[in-house]
Amino acid sequence: AQSVTQLGSHVSVSEGALVLLRCNYSSSVPPYLFWYVQYPNQGLQLLLKYTTGATLVKGINGFEAEFKKSETSFHLTKPSAHMSDAAEYFCAVTPISGSARQLTFGSGTQLTVLP
Amino acid sequence: EPEVTQTPSHQVTQMGQEVILRCVPISNHLYFYWYRQILGQKVEFLVSFYNNEISEKSEIFDDQFSVERPDGSNFTLKIRSTKLEDSAMYFCASSLGQAPYEQYFGPGTRLTVT
Numbered sequence: 001a002q003s004v005t006q007l008g009s010h011v012s013v014s015e016g017a018l019v020l021l022r023c024n025y026s027s028s029v030p031p032y033l034f035w036y037v038q039y040p041n042q043g044l045q046l047l048l049k050y051t052t053g054a055t056l057v058k059g060i061n062g063f064e065a066e067f068k069k070s071e072t073s074f075h076l077t078k079p080s081a082h083m084s085d086a087a088e089y090f091c092a093v094t095p096i097s098g099s100a101r102q103l104t105f106g107s108g109t110q111l112t113v114l115p
Numbered sequence: 116e117p118e119v120t121q122t123p124s125h126q127v128t129q130m131g132q133e134v135i136l137r138c139v140p141i142s143n144h145l146y147f148y149w150y151r152q153i154l155g156q157k158v159e160f161l162v163s164f165y166n167n168e169i170s171e172k173s174e175i176f177d178d179q180f181s182v183e184r185p186d187g188s189n190f191t192l193k194i195r196s197t198k199l200e201d202s203a204m205y206f207c208a209s210s211l212g213q214a215p216y217e218q219y220f221g222p223g224t225r226l227t228v229t
Contacts, residue, residue, distance in 0.1 A: 032215040032216065034217065036220070041222075042222055043119075043121075043206060043220040043221050043222040043223050044158070044206065044208075044220040045220070046217055046218075046219065049215055049217055051215040090158060092158075094215070094216055101146060101163060101170070101171070101210070101212075101216050102148065102160035102163055102171055102173070103148075103150075103158075103160065103208075103218060104160070105157050105158040105159075106157070107156070107157045108157070108158075
């Protein structure tokens with residue numbers, strides 16, 4: 001069974017500072033990996049995904065994530081935080097093979113951006 | 116840009132009542148999903164639906180729950196006899212069904228059972 005761990009339920013950064021949100025997965029075979037963002041009172045928006053190929057993937061709003069197989073990690077970064085980045089961020093996985101297509105989510109990280 | 120829509124945005128119901136949550140997936144998508152998020156907890160998978168039948172369901176999706184695609188556009192989740200613990204945000208999602216199976220989510224329906 002797959003699982004996703006997001007270290008840090010709350011992260012605060014200053015505006016302009018580096019954002020680092022951590023995600024580790026547990027799976028016998030590396031899955032497809034996703035980051036979603038949830039703004040207040042809104043649904044989940046796909047930020048970026050890793051499937052195969054280049055391990056550094058770029059997403060919307062200046063976010064990036066790097067897949068590291070040896071560390072079973074898929075951490076999300078942004079070089080310079082903006083006030084509008086304040087939201088909850090979810091890491092999610094789905095298996096590459098087999099019929100199961102549901103997403104397994106981490107518990108989420110609430111990002112606060114301080115002026 | 117196509118999006119998943121859900122109605123209502125907020126539903127209040129009394130324990131034991133039936134509720135139907137509605138979703139309109141993206142029109143060319145083939146797979147449809149329901150997830151829920153109890154306040155302060157993870158987003159949890161409930162059920163997936165493909166080719167007019169359930170393809171997967173979680174342990175949460177017991178006999179009190181059912182899904183239906185009554186026409187070519189709507190996808191519904193019915194809870195037959197609501198319980199207090201069904202209070203949650205319910206998200207509908209859809210995907211094309213091709214790798215990497217990325218799913219697009221609706222804004223959610225907040226269900227409050229009193």
